[in-house]
Amino acid sequence: MTARPTIRVVAAVLERDGRYLITQRRATAVLPLLWEFPGGRVEAGETDSTALKRELLHRLGVSIDPGQLISFVTHPYEKYAVDLFLYECTLVGGEPRSLNVADFRWVKSAEFDRYPFTPADEASMSKLLGL
Numbered sequence: 001m002t003a004r005p006t007i008r009v010v011a012a013v014l015e016r017d018g019r020y021l022i023t024q025r026r027a028t029a030v031l032p033l034l035w036e037f038p039g040g041r042v043e044a045g046e047t048d049s050t051a052l053k054r055e056l057l058h059r060l061g062v063s064i065d066p067g068q069l070i071s072f073v074t075h076p077y078e079k080y081a082v083d084l085f086l087y088e089c090t091l092v093g094g095e096p097r098s099l100n101v102a103d104f105r106w107v108k109s110a111e112f113d114r115y116p117f118t119p120a121d122e123a124s125m126s127k128l129l130g131l
Helices: 046-062 110-113 117-128
Strands: 004-014 018-025 040-041 063-074 081-093 105-106
Touching: 004 046, 004 063, 018 046, 040 046, 040 117, 046 063, 046 081, 063 117, 081 117, 105 110
Parallel strands: 004 081
Antiparallel strands: 004 040, 018 105, 063 081
16 A cells, blocks of 8 residues: 655644635635545645735735744645645735635634535634634
8 A cells, every 4th residue: 555645744833903815716726615624735846925915916916925834734635635824924015815715714623614615724714613
């Protein structure tokens, strides 16, 4: 049996007025239409910070300032595992637009259960909220 490849993924926790930015995956993506914290895969030779900046600009058209690591989870999927690193970030330029996401919302943490999240993001949220 071969080991599953591991994909390093980074995501941003952006907060504004007690609400957090979440994005919905596109219908054509793996795990279609599920919700997640915005971010994406870290490419070879990239730092987490560089990947976060690139992904948020690509997906939402915003500039961010990545801050400290606040959560890390590993989640096994059928064909691969995801190492998800969640960073506290600050929005420094632009307003989010649905460029390469199906949708986005600013939601209170108490509303997270209204949105079906990817399993890795669900695990991150449970860790963050102490559940």
